Amino acid sequence: MAKLNKLQTATLPDAVLDRRQAVPALIENPDDFLMIAGLAGTAWEMSALTHESPRLFGLAGAMGAAPMMGLGLALAQPKRRVLVATGDGELLMNVGALATIALQNPPNLAIICVDNGHYGETGNQDSHTGLGVRLDVIATGAGFPVVHVVNTEADMAEGRRLLREGNGLTFILLRVKEGPATHEGKKNLVPHIERDRFRAALLG
Template sequence: MRRIDCLAAIYDELTECAVVTIMGAVAAELYSLGHRANFFYMEHSMGLASSIGLGIALAQPKRKVVVVDGDGSVLMNLGGLTTLARYAPPNLTHLIFDNESLLSVGGFPTATSTGSDLALIARGAGIPNAREVCDLDEFAQAATAAIEADELACIVAKVEAVGPASFHMDLHLLENRFEFPRALRLPEQAPLPEAPPRPEPRAATPTTRQPTVAGPAHPEPS
């Protein structure tokens, strides 16, 4: 099973979701299917996609949030699973594509290639609805059901170690950074929290300028 086929199978389900992806191949493949303003391609913060997704899910409990992750990223921040379990937002679905390698940086094998089970680790962290799938139809059914349900879910999809032909994305990171928050500010969603009141500026303290006192003159050299 290929990751790009999995993403294509659930692409229509992501229309109204806040979607956070990891960097590299996952972001490039989702972008190749068609960019949407509600997609955020996290760059340069490996392992933190689930943390960003958790923050969005807690801030906007009426919005479905989908985190598109990878085995390498999850293994770099296993504590993220325990944090998800601690808060257990019912509107968050965590999709982990496990190709048993760090494909985007050379294909080095990860711990899942030698027996580590991410679904089992997620359940041990406290996420009961965590499962592994190895078939495209099974993935599509599991992911769709998880997105539509009101329960924190973790779906680990075992995929081939095959990436995109190109990692190029014709979208500036700064543009994505501003576009994504705007997409989350839709009227039917929970409003963003108000900014805290600014403190009153302090009055300037008047100062008295001291007169400059000339020092002793230096004697002329003889």
């Protein structure tokens, strides 16, 4: 198999943030949101951050599903702020979702993509973003009205503000260095249990 070439795109600075600190620092208060977490690292991180809150639907499979689940939830619950947290690998699996979400343009939806440039669950191979693909540029081209890149601690405050006060569909690319996610969250993300817990919390 031929070796993949690194794309000659406008590059971002090397990632310096540790995801285990950066994800909770950006989200800060998860009780402000209804949340969908993509599979693997983000599901563990969000579970740990929320202390297994029933307001979180964490995925253990269905790679690529989190953004579209978030869209459906945002459309169904227009008065609630909806947050999707996913990884670069999962978003690349269904990158066309960004176009559909932008066309629907729900103002109560925010998407965080935790981008470490690797497929952490399958051997830590370089992902497309590790080879130069820019998901923030794709989100802008798809039509997201608000796109923000968090590269350093200095970018965090604006990211936190946009999650809550952006008053529009928001995409935040959280760039983190290579390294493991926290595994302090739920040990078993059983789909039907997640569904039932989330539904009960949502409907009261």
